[in-house]
Amino acid sequence: MDLSVQQFRTKAEQEFLDLYTKAEKTLPGSKNPFVADLRKNAIATYARLGLPHRRIEAWKYTDLRAHLEDVYPLATPHRGTIGTNELEAALGKAIVAFSAYRLVIVEGELREDLSDMSALKDAGAEITSLAQALETPPAWLKETLSKAGPREDDAVFALNTALMTGGVTLRLPKGLTLDKPIHLIHLDGTGDPASMVTRNVIVAEEGTSATILESYGSLGMKELQRNAVTEIEIGDKAAIHHIKFQREAVETTHLGIWLATIGADARYDAFQVSTGALLSRNQIYVGFDGEGSSTEISGACLMRGRQHCDTTLIVEHRVPACVSRELFKVVLDDHARGIFQGKVIVAPDAQKTDGKQMVNALLLSETAEFDSKPELEIFADDVVCGHGATSGQMNEDLLFYLESRGLPEAEARAMLIQAFVGEAFECIDNETLREAFSGVSADWLGVSLE
Amino acid sequence: MLEIRNLHANVDGREILKGLDLTLPTGEVHAIMGPNGSGKSTLAYVLAGKDDYEVTEGSVTWNGVDLLALDPTGRAVAGVFLAFQYPMEIPGVATMTFLRSSVNAVRKARGQEELSTPDFLRVLKEKAKDLNIDVEMLRRPLNVGFSGGEKKRNEILQMTLLEPSLCVLDETDSGLDIDALRVVADGVNALRSPERSMLVITHYQRLLDYIVPDRVHVLSDGRVARSGGPELAMELEKSGYAEFGGEATAA
Numbered sequence: 001m002d003l004s005v006q007q008f009r010t011k012a013e014q015e016f017l018d019l020y021t022k023a024e025k026t027l028p029g030s031k032n033p034f035v036a037d038l039r040k041n042a043i044a045t046y047a048r049l050g051l052p053h054r055r056i057e058a059w060k061y062t063d064l065r066a067h068l069e070d071v072y073p074l075a076t077p078h079r080g081t082i083g084t085n086e087l088e089a090a091l092g093k094a095i096v097a098f099s100a101y102r103l104v105i106v107e108g109e110l111r112e113d114l115s116d117m118s119a120l121k122d123a124g125a126e127i128t129s130l131a132q133a134l135e136t137p138p139a140w141l142k143e144t145l146s147k148a149g150p151r152e153d154d155a156v157f158a159l160n161t162a163l164m165t166g167g168v169t170l171r172l173p174k175g176l177t178l179d180k181p182i183h184l185i186h187l188d189g190t191g192d193p194a195s196m197v198t199r200n201v202i203v204a205e206e207g208t209s210a211t212i213l214e215s216y217g218s219l220g221m222k223e224l225q226r227n228a229v230t231e232i233e234i235g236d237k238a239a240i241h242h243i244k245f246q247r248e249a250v251e252t253t254h255l256g257i258w259l260a261t262i263g264a265d266a267r268y269d270a271f272q273v274s275t276g277a278l279l280s281r282n283q284i285y286v287g288f289d290g291e292g293s294s295t296e297i298s299g300a301c302l303m304r305g306r307q308h309c310d311t312t313l314i315v316e317h318r319v320p321a322c323v324s325r326e327l328f329k330v331v332l333d334d335h336a337r338g339i340f341q342g343k344v345i346v347a348p349d350a351q352k353t354d355g356k357q358m359v360n361a362l363l364l365s366e367t368a369e370f371d372s373k374p375e376l377e378i379f380a381d382d383v384v385c386g387h388g389a390t391s392g393q394m395n396e397d398l399l400f401y402l403e404s405r406g407l408p409e410a411e412a413r414a415m416l417i418q419a420f421v422g423e424a425f426e427c428i429d430n431e432t433l434r435e436a437f438s439g440v441s442a443d444w445l446g447v448s449l450e
Numbered sequence: 451m452l453e454i455r456n457l458h459a460n461v462d463g464r465e466i467l468k469g470l471d472l473t474l475p476t477g478e479v480h481a482i483m484g485p486n487g488s489g490k491s492t493l494a495y496v497l498a499g500k501d502d503y504e505v506t507e508g509s510v511t512w513n514g515v516d517l518l519a520l521d522p523t524g525r526a527v528a529g530v531f532l533a534f535q536y537p538m539e540i541p542g543v544a545t546m547t548f549l550r551s552s553v554n555a556v557r558k559a560r561g562q563e564e565l566s567t568p569d570f571l572r573v574l575k576e577k578a579k580d581l582n583i584d585v586e587m588l589r590r591p592l593n594v595g596f597s598g599g600e601k602k603r604n605e606i607l608q609m610t611l612l613e614p615s616l617c618v619l620d621e622t623d624s625g626l627d628i629d630a631l632r633v634v635a636d637g638v639n640a641l642r643s644p645e646r647s648m649l650v651i652t653h654y655q656r657l658l659d660y661i662v663p664d665r666v667h668v669l670s671d672g673r674v675a676r677s678g679g680p681e682l683a684m685e686l687e688k689s690g691y692a693e694f695g696g697e698a699t700a701a
Binding site: 396397398403412420422 | 498499500501502521522523525526527531532534537538540541542543548551552553555556559591608612
């Protein structure tokens with residue numbers, strides 16, 4: 001007897017399935033049985049789950065099913081000219097200016113002509129475009145892509161696996177220390193609305209040290225639906241700084257997932273700042289697999305108009321004696337909405353865990369909304385865990401103090417907003433990068449501060 | 451010249467200033483004294499333009515400029531400087547950055563050339579030295595973790611850098627020990643000039659030993675109850691504010 005229930009699907013939910021059916025034969029790696037199976041399983045997972053909606057606890061404040069009405073076709077690469085002007089318009093001068101190994105992904109495709117592939121190889125890294133790697137995936141890539149984790153119950157992740165076209169695979173061999181950051185630049189394109197599904201897979205082997213910046217900007221596509229996943233495996237004694245800067249056009253839907261696993265005595269610092277997109281969901285999963293490691297996850301989001309920015313963190317202490325710190329700053333104006341969900345899971349034998357979480361929101365208007373949901377699931381008895389959340393308005397007394405010293409109101413406000421988010425920016429270790437980011441809030445406010 | 455005529459002001463709907471008249475000629479230093487609640491600090495905030503201090507009647511002009519028509523920034527540009535009784539702590543804003551932004555904002559608005567970073571630092575170091583301020587302190591966030599004396603010296607440093615023509619000092623002596631008081635007073639005295647007027651608000655006569663005023667006004671219930679020469683301060687030191695609605699004991 002067939003007990004399967006015909007599930008109701010929204011238009012967008014069905015369109016994702018159609019998108020897969022249509023592209024199945026042409027997606028990178030479609031001739032490789034491993035990759036083809038991986039995609040098939042993923043789309044089946046998605047078909048079972050559907051798009052996440054508000055009755056799913058983790059998506060309570062971000063109803064993706066209600067938000068997505070249509071699904072746009074996968075982007076077709078146009079290979080347009082992209083020079084410094086285009087990059088600066090998309091990301092701002094400061095972010096483009098600093099020295100890095102640049103990898104540019106446009107319209108869902110790694111543009112080797114714009115990327116420092118050979119320089120990065122010379123520096124000792126193994127770098128391939130995802131599309132190419134999927135045709136004949138090496139063993140380490142297969143291993144990473146086959147791991148379980150959130151793949152099973154995260155529809156966004158499943159869609160990414162089913163439809164991923166572009167991105168990079170990067171392996172930092174044992175002991176490699178990179179002399180400058182890797183800058184992964186993700187751009188849309190121009191022309192009709194499109195979907196872009198990208199995946200970066202990074203394996204940082206034992207004792208490696210690197211800073212990886214991902215930036216997301218717009219060249220002027222009419223509307224973009226982005227699904228961007230980065231998986232990163234951090235080996236024992238490795239130290240990785242992972243930074244994201246998202247300032248896409250305000251029509252964009254941005255679904256981002258970072259999935260990090262950390263070995264022993266290692267360090268993983270993640271920082272994310274968002275000012276763009278209409279709806280953005282930034283999920284960061286971090287799991288400790290080795291003792292004596294630490295992670296610091298921090299960031300800021302600055303939103304206005306009807307922008308919606310959701311930051312959802314899940315940190316899993318699976319082994320003893322690891323430290324996690326989370327600090328986020330949220331600035332909301334007009335009707336903007338900010339969401340922070342921070343889950344910390346401490347496994348039964350993860351004794352001596354030290355986990356702390358803090359989120360502060362600054363509401364610049366009466367109509368802005370901030371929702372915060374800390375979740376601590378602690379199954380061990382010798383741990384230190386804490387969380388805190390505050391939300392408040394601009395302090396008028398501080399504003400008056402600055403104005404009474406001759407600073408125009410807009411500049412005084414900018415200075416206070418910058419000071420508010422500044423604490424989070426302090427978490428960027430790399431001084432050049434921190435400098436480059438120091439202007440983000442001023443840029444958002446449209447004022448220039450010295 | 452500062453001219454205050456029939457000034458009425460409310461705070462939280464309660465009338466605090468009730469028809470205050472005061473004339474402060476250019477180049478003079480006047481002290482405002484009075485018991486707690488007589489309206490001294492309210493007057494300071496009204497002059498600087500704080501939002502929740504609502505002027506209901508009267509006028510305030512500074513060299514003919516209607517101060518009440520200007521926002522706090524505009525008043526600073528017009529030459530008004532309020533040294534706060536309780537300077538604000540602003541984590542995340544480096545004191546040095548704040549000072550430079552503020553000085554250049556005012557210079558720009560006054561039509562002067564902005565100072566380059568090296569020029570600014572030169573001026574800053576010189577003025578900071580006069581006030582016994584360690585330049586290292588200026589790298590810290592604005593007033594955060596500063597002692598009471600450091601905060602007040604920082605106020606006077608700002609006053610020196612912004613070159614105001616009307617200085618309002620609100621209880622600058624509060625929380626200062628005698629050595630800090632001397633440094634602050636020296637800083638203020640160094641700014642006395644024929645082009646600059648000062649309004650020194652204080653509860654105690656002590657400060658006026660160091661900053662000797664040309665005239666003393668006693669505030670009572672939102673009005674100037676009595677004016678006189680420096681000797682009036684001495685007299686109040688003996689008799690207290692009893693006759694002005696304050697406590698009977700000597701201040």
